[in-house]
Amino acid sequence: MNNTLRMLCNASGAGGHTAVSEVVKALVSDYADEVRVDALGNVIATRKCGKEGAPVLLLEAHIDEIGFIVTHVDEDGFVHVSNCGGIDRRVLAAAEVTLLTEPPLAGVFCSTPPHLAGEDGKLKPLDEMGIDIGYPAEEAKALVEKGTRGVFRAHFEELSEHLVCAKALDDRVGCAAVIEAMRLLKDEDLSCDVTALFAVQEEVGGAGATVAAFGIDPSAAIATDVSFAVTPDATPHKCGKLGEGPMIGVSPTLDYALTEQIKAIAKRCGIAVQYEVMGGSTGTDADSIFVSKCGVPTALLSIPQRYMHTPIEVIDVRDAKGVAKLMAEVAKEGIASC
Numbered sequence: 001m002n003n004t005l006r007m008l009c010n011a012s013g014a015g016g017h018t019a020v021s022e023v024v025k026a027l028v029s030d031y032a033d034e035v036r037v038d039a040l041g042n043v044i045a046t047r048k049c050g051k052e053g054a055p056v057l058l059l060e061a062h063i064d065e066i067g068f069i070v071t072h073v074d075e076d077g078f079v080h081v082s083n084c085g086g087i088d089r090r091v092l093a094a095a096e097v098t099l100l101t102e103p104p105l106a107g108v109f110c111s112t113p114p115h116l117a118g119e120d121g122k123l124k125p126l127d128e129m130g131i132d133i134g135y136p137a138e139e140a141k142a143l144v145e146k147g148t149r150g151v152f153r154a155h156f157e158e159l160s161e162h163l164v165c166a167k168a169l170d171d172r173v174g175c176a177a178v179i180e181a182m183r184l185l186k187d188e189d190l191s192c193d194v195t196a197l198f199a200v201q202e203e204v205g206g207a208g209a210t211v212a213a214f215g216i217d218p219s220a221a222i223a224t225d226v227s228f229a230v231t232p233d234a235t236p237h238k239c240g241k242l243g244e245g246p247m248i249g250v251s252p253t254l255d256y257a258l259t260e261q262i263k264a265i266a267k268r269c270g271i272a273v274q275y276e277v278m279g280g281s282t283g284t285d286a287d288s289i290f291v292s293k294c295g296v297p298t299a300l301l302s303i304p305q306r307y308m309h310t311p312i313e314v315i316d317v318r319d320a321k322g323v324a325k326l327m328a329e330v331a332k333e334g335i336a337s338c
Helices: 002-010 019-031 137-143 169-185 207-216 256-269 317-333
Strands: 034-037 043-047 056-062 067-073 079-084 096-099 105-109 130-132 149-152 156-158 163-166 193-199 220-228 247-250 274-277 298-305 313-316
Touching: 002 019, 002 156, 002 163, 002 169, 019 034, 019 043, 019 169, 019 193, 043 169, 043 207, 056 169, 056 207, 056 317, 067 137, 163 169, 169 193, 169 220, 169 298, 169 313, 169 317, 193 207, 220 256, 220 317, 247 256, 256 298, 256 317, 274 298, 298 313, 298 317, 313 317
Parallel strands: 056 193, 056 220, 220 298, 247 274
Antiparallel strands: 034 043, 043 193, 067 079, 067 149, 079 130, 096 105, 096 149, 105 130, 156 163, 163 313, 247 298
């Protein structure tokens, strides 16, 4: 799984830039009967069970990452951007980025020295923060067009035996889990078709999952995304813990029967799980899927993650493997409500 994660996280996929789609397509193709990329860049891989009229179980994760879009280059050659997704401005000063020009350009967000900013220096709005690409204004303007996308600089570090650190683990780790689930199902005799959806544009509103779910028309769905893991500055009861298993979502918008089926499978198979209780919507693609067409019974499995929406996101690969195992076991058992 680490090799899969490295390939996924090092690919670029900010809103509207879908180079990562081809990486996902290559990784999942050995485990599906058919793989296609739709008009938006969603990757849709289907494993047929061979039974006519069989129900369809959808396994979903999103492939886009938070990033930037260039608004202009100023008279000093600094590149200015707006956000593609929920950027945390606190992490931007001195952050390394890649502008997705051809060829790509390295850059760094400008950082005001504390000697000049003062102890109470306030964060500037994103559009006032420049990116230094090392070129004078005339060359910078020629190299970087308005609308160019940017992402945090790719890196992938194995922190310990089980923990890895990278950009875009939100939600490439979910993609890795879905790919692993498809691998586990490759030679299984199933009673349902299984379709894996790797959706674009989750970070900018969920359009990818909305249109793909409408086209797939699944009988039930399990979405996976990251959620908050405990850190020293976080509220423990609102977070999961790394290495203690997937977080099963419990929410008024999530399907009770499918969630209970997953809980029973986890108990029977000895898969460690945690719980994530939400009072309404989930803030994930599950919100787009469950209202598709006449409604889709949908469950949510979250992977605990530290430092969300930063260049140094951290996860435990054991939690992702737990998600993959639960998804595969639901497919093998069959959708309880069908």
